[in-house]
Amino acid sequence: MLIIVTMISCGFNNKTNEETEKTNLEKIEPSSVKSKPKSIVSAKTYEFSDACCNLQMKYPQFSGSKYIFLNREIVKTANDLRDEARSADLCKEMKQFNPDFKAEARADYKIWQENSELLSLCMETYIFLGGAHGMPCKIPYNIDIKTGKKISLDEFFIAGYDYKSPINAFIKKKIAERPEEFFSEEFKGITSETGFYTDGAYLHIFFPPYEIAPYSSGFPTFDIPLSDFENNLRYR
Secondary structure, three states, X not given: OOOOOOOOOOOOOOOOHHHHOOOOHHHOOOOOOEOOOXXXXXXEEEEEEOOOEEEXXXXXXXXXXXXXXHHHHXXXXXXXXXXXXXXXXXXXXXXXXXXXXXXXXXXEEEEEEEOOOEEEEEXXXXXXXXXXXXXXXXXXXXXXXXXXXXXXXXXXXXXXXXXXXXXXXXXXXXXXXXXHHOOOOOOOOOOOOXXXXXXXXXXXXXXXXXXXXXXXXXXXXXXXXXXXXXXXXXXX
């Protein structure tokens, strides 16, 4: 996978290459455009292009001291993506085989739900370092607003509730309806670490490329109505 997780010493477009190489992502000021009024999320953007790579980054940062470690985690993800795509050694090696080679790295995110209890957001990244295709990664951030901590699938439900059985049954049914689109034998059931996000109406369970379906399928996602879980949800 990762990517996203399975992700830049670059800078804004109005700087020279020498200047941008001295810029650290952590020093870039947040954009003045926020996701929505009163949101705790603000966007940081970052772009760079030269003969070796093309970088287009947009990633979230959360306001408030209780999110400091999450913010550092996201910045590290962006820095790691930058370092891979900006590798001088990679550029030199790949251009021996293809003079037009350019590494590519992208990042973006979407807020699916934000209320007084829960923030559900997905950050998506993509990196191309040569070969047949690049590798995408989707990183969910389901955050308890009161504690500022990420929650797992276990913690999305009330203690003691067997959420895996209905989710597994739902996914198996959908795979059986379209067996040609999946590696039907590869789905063994979800775990507490399975990727998910919610929009307040559905629980969206997703899997990375190759885990249960071909790369061309992207991130197979199963949209389960929250009403299926009745009163067993900890967050709404």
